[in-house]
Amino acid sequence: xxxxxxxxxxxxxxxxxxxxxxxxxxxxxxxxxxxxxxxxxxxxxxxxxxxxxxxxxxxxxxxxxxxxxxxxxxxxxxxxxxxxxxxxxxxxxxxxxxxxxxxxxxxxxx
Amino acid sequence: xxxxxxxxxxxxxxxxxxxxxxxxxxxxxxxxxxxxxxxxxxxxxxxxxxxxxxxxxxxxxxxxxxxxxxxxxxxxxxxxxxxxxxxxxxxxxxxxxxxxxxxxxxxxxxxxxx
Numbered sequence: 550x551x552x553x554x555x556x557x558x559x560x561x562x563x564x565x566x567x568x569x570x571x572x573x574x575x576x577x578x579x580x581x582x583x584x585x586x587x588x589x590x591x592x593x594x595x596x597x598x599x600x601x602x603x604x605x606x607x608x609x610x611x612x613x614x615x616x617x618x619x620x621x622x623x624x625x626x627x628x629x630x631x632x633x634x635x636x637x638x639x640x641x642x643x644x645x646x647x648x649x650x651x652x653x654x655x656x657x658x659x
Numbered sequence: 660x661x662x663x664x665x666x667x668x669x670x671x672x673x674x675x676x677x678x679x680x681x682x683x684x685x686x687x688x689x690x691x692x693x694x695x696x697x698x699x700x701x702x703x704x705x706x707x708x709x710x711x712x713x714x715x716x717x718x719x720x721x722x723x724x725x726x727x728x729x730x731x732x733x734x735x736x737x738x739x740x741x742x743x744x745x746x747x748x749x750x751x752x753x754x755x756x757x758x759x760x761x762x763x764x765x766x767x768x769x770x771x772x773x
Contacts, residue, residue, distance in 0.1 A: 583761065592766040593750065638702070645715070646692065647752075647762060649702040 551576045551643045555650035563658050564631055570624040570653045572639030577617050580642040584613050584624050587636045587652070596637075597624070629657045661685065663765035665751050671771045672741055680736040680768045684753030691734050692754075692762060693726060697747040705749075708734060709756075741772045 552575045562568055572582070584596045597606045597613040599622070605614040612625040626633060636654045640647040664683045672678050684691050693705040704718040708728040719725070723741075728734040738745055748769050752762040 581761070585764075593764045595761070595764070598761050640702075642762075645690070645707050645709075646704040646718075647694075647702075648704075651701045 551579075551641060551648045553639060553641055553648050553650040555637075555639055555653050557653055558651065559654040559656075561656040561658060562629060564629060566629050567625065567627050568629055568655075570626070570637050570639075570655070572622040572624070572650055574620045574622075574641045574648070576643065577620055578643065579617065580644075582613075582615055582622050582639065582641050583647070584611075584622075585638040585640065587638055593638070626655075631657045631659050633657050663751055663753050663763055665749075665765040665768050667768060668766065669769045669771075671773060674743060674772055675740055677737065677739045678741055678770065680738075680749050680751075680770070682734045682736070682751030682753075682765060684732065684734070684751070685763055686732075688753035688755055688763075689731060690754045690756055690760070690762075691728060692752040693734070693736050694750045694752065695720075695747045696750065696767075697744075702750070705736070738770075741770075743772045746770055746772045 554573045556571045581600045583598045586594045599606050599615040610627040615622045634657045636652045638652045639650040666681045691708040694702045696702045706726050710731050711728050723739045726736045748767045750767045751765045754760040754762045
């Protein structure tokens with residue numbers, strides 16, 4: 550059974566710092582891995598999608614890597630801003646459904 | 660183009676009442692998914708449709724939950740005899756097909772059972 554774990558559960562850093570969020574999964578047989586952002590009371594915003602054959606994806610200040618063999622992904626956020634404060638969710642696609650991590654709650658202090 | 664839409668955005672209902680939640684997927688997307696997120700918890704898979712059929716209903720929490728999809732388009736999630744533990748945000752997503760295609764999410768319906 551696929552399980553997804555995100556570490557840390559919460560993170561608070563000063564504005565301007567670079568940071569890394571971690572996601573691990575137990576079954577390497579995945580189609581893809583997706584990072585989402587969730588703001589309080591709002592829906593999900595897809596940030597990056599990495600197909601199983603890919604190693605990384607980049608969008609602006611965000612970079613996500615995937616090491617399928619070790620069951621790990623990282624989301625790197627460069628030059629963090631207060632607007633980056635949100636909960637970040639990692640989800641892996643196994644068969645048809647997404648299996649979700651519990652999220653990392655990120656607070657960027659001005 | 661238009662994204663996934665869901666209605667209503669918010670629903671408050673009394674315990675024991677039935678509710679219907681609607682999802683309009685992106686046009687042309689054959690796969691449709693329902694997820695649930697209860698307060699302070701992670702997202703749970705409920706059900707998915709490939710076309711109008713639902714090959715896997717194992718995620719539905721109880722027999723009070725049912726879902727249907729018509730015309731390979733709109734889907735309705737129905738909860739009968741609602742309970743307080745049904746309070747959650749219900750999210751719908753669609754994709755071109757299953758497997759490797761990205762799922763696009765709607766804004767969700769926040770259900771509160773009083």
